[in-house]
Amino acid sequence: MSNPVLVELTRGSLTESLHRGAIAVSDAKGNFRVSLGDVAKPIFPRSALKPVQAVPLIECGAAEAFGLSDEEVALACASHSGEPMHTSRIEAWQKRIGCSVSDLACGPHRPVHEPTATAMIERREKPTPLHNNCSGKHTGFMTLSRQLGAAVAGYQLIDHPAQQAVERTLKEMAGLSGELPYGVDGCTVPNFAIPLSALARAMAQIADPRGQAPPRAAASRRIVRAMIAHPDLVAGSGRACTLLMRDNPNIAVKTGAEGVYIAILPELGLGCALKIDDGATRAAETAIAALLIALGAVRDDGAAASLARANVLNTRGVAIGQRRAAFKLPA
């Protein structure tokens, strides 16, 4: 049994490539609004897990103790593009908690933001772990470690109190029990494998925290507020997450590597999660935009419309095909 086709690319009058995947939309109690494809199979949420990974940071009082701004909370939830607006803020935050770039467990990579990467080459400057798109999340873990009285060194290891707090929180919010299988993310931190349905439910808990204990409910509300207030910090210039949230300041969305996307919809009290089988980002962006339009959660023009249906251009800028969503929600 294969998952349905969610996105297709055309060239001339033919379909050239297609992307299969699964979609889950849930309320905070785990009732499905949408279930398309295999939503029970464990998937790695990758960076789409970040809003949940940020919950303990706020819930346990670290954010308050260290005076975290909403900008910093947004950066804890970010896969940022390594622009100066990101790295300068993370550097200042690290300084405030007595840490620095050398405490980051993540490795360096070229900034996602091309003009920043180009400017660095022109200055003959090498990327550092600060440019890693996850350096805000890591600084969140460092802050959490400080609050828990744990060593900062080793914050990325599965047995560290910071990761144990994340696993416990995820299980509670996703409605799961037992030990979660995990893999190591690109940034060296554990990433827990959970069913897509459970990921959607965890996001719905953030969207609609009324059933949670007050500290977690407050953490959920703060995460949504911070992401919505700072769409530029959650991703970066020209990125899909940023464009979708800037156009629709009533939702929070987050991409994850290997074709994952989540959305947090406070007004509808819903959480969305999707995974493209083959891991393609282009398809995840197309599918989440089409899903949000279909749910009535976003404006059906602007960023969402451009992502859900776009021309494919050749190297002379001429449209030679389309990339478009290919699914309909069950009535």
Place this chain on the structure above:
Amino acid sequence: MSNPVLVELTRGSLTESLHRGAIAVSDAKGNFRVSLGDVAKPIFPRSALKPVQAVPLIECGAAEAFGLSDEEVALACASHSGEPMHTSRIEAWQKRIGCSVSDLACGPHRPVHEPTATAMIERREKPTPLHNNCSGKHTGFMTLSRQLGAAVAGYQLIDHPAQQAVERTLKEMAGLSGELPYGVDGCTVPNFAIPLSALARAMAQIADPRGQAPPRAAASRRIVRAMIAHPDLVAGSGRACTLLMRDNPNIAVKTGAEGVYIAILPELGLGCALKIDDGATRAAETAIAALLIALGAVRDDGAAASLARANVLNTRGVAIGQRRAAFKLPA
């Protein structure tokens, strides 16, 4: 009916992403050696068509008239990386036929070869159409136009004698009749949609040209010889095509955008073609390597083995999963 899974990516103990697709291996008469998935559906071969697109260049006498070297024939079949070894040779070739970069219909893009792209940024130099990975193929069309007494301007249009010669040649070699559907490739040239089975057959005609008229048989032999002699020119430093051919100087292979790969196997008299449904290059490279190993066409160590099964590393260089072929050939 979906195509079988050809490639999977693991993380920890779980499969994270998977790639479906189809594989055809044929002899020159169109008898299948392998048929996996839907090989009858038309696909765009994209740059994997280049060996066939180069046939008229040689068959009609242009290569001889303009004294084309094997290096230039290899470049006509290339998706090159825009390294100086590529662009300098293409520039010299254009000069010899009274053309220049301004005659290229393809648009500019950043060189595929990262160190070349970085060096250009450091010199504040912008890419030109010469850096387009298809500029060798285009220079081949310009040379063919000269030989046919046709205008060079417009060589990329479907009604131009150069493209008409390609369509006629492809139909004959692929065993097809009637008008072929086509789309416009990234480089602005028509790309004809044909079944994967027909693409494999056309490549088998190049591998085993005994049934062809002497000029085409000679063209086929020259194309194979040139590609095998110059693996660096067909792709570039570190690229899969180059590594596979350098390790195995008895085969010619060629990648195409959106997950296509072909192989020309003169010793076995076979042509191979595969297409990954979702268009992923990482999967096409993995699958072609595993296919060639399974056919006994390449050494089962070195480049092929590394492509067929590779560790996935995190940003600290630690292996956190695998990318590997997931199909077995029918016995």
